Amino acid sequence: MRGAAKKAASEELERRSQYLSSLVQREKEVVEERREKKKGVGDGGRCVGDVRDPPQGQQQQQKEEEMNVKVRAADMSPALQKHAFRCARETLTSMPKLESKRLALALKKEFDSTYGPAWHCIVGTSFGSYVTHSLGGFLYFSIDKVYILLFRTAVEPVDR
CATH class of the missing domain: 3.30.740.10 (Protein Inhibitor Of Neuronal Nitric Oxide Synthase;)
Structure with missing residues (x-):
């Protein structure tokens, strides 16, 4: 019984560790993307196949900047x-x-x-x-x- 509980706990810990690692990796990618945008690298900040309306996206960004979020x-x-x-x-x-x-x-x-x-x-x-x-x-x-x-x-x- 103890062995099964330890194994289950170990698997859960590993799953959570992988999940946190993926969050950290995603955050690093976002930071890198922001750096590229500031440098002016890329296609003006729009992804290929991006269906956002540019003015709406700009309005949201301005709102968040106003709020310093x-x-x-x-x-x-x-x-x-x-x-x-x-x-x-x-x-x-x-x-x-x-x-x-x-x-x-x-x-x-x-x-x-x-x-x-x-x-x-x-x-x-x-x-x-x-x-x-x-x-x-x-x-x-x-x-x-x-x-x-x-x-x-x-x-x-x-x-x-």
Whole structure:
């Protein structure tokens, strides 16, 4: 029994390690792509077969620059990311000074009510973390000098 449990734990650890490595690789590719765009290398930032409307893409980029939003790492759909940015910005602008707990609670409640339970949020100007999350439920970003980690965990029923 112990051998099977150890093997299962080892396989799970390996799976998570591979997943994190793929996230790191994806982030490196994004950073490299941004560097190339700044240098003016490539075809003007449009991918072959890209169906985006350029003005709309530029409008979104301008909005995010206005908000000083920087995505640090993400495993979340763009629509959910935009929702998180908007909610965080609205909450931040309603505060005379940063209240990390209040901002974290506002984001958590918003995502719990909109997308279901088990969302967690960490907010601060300096913190470290190591978390596991559900697939498609991770966003680490900053607005100005405030860093926000928003993630979802799996909810499993308790057997009694």
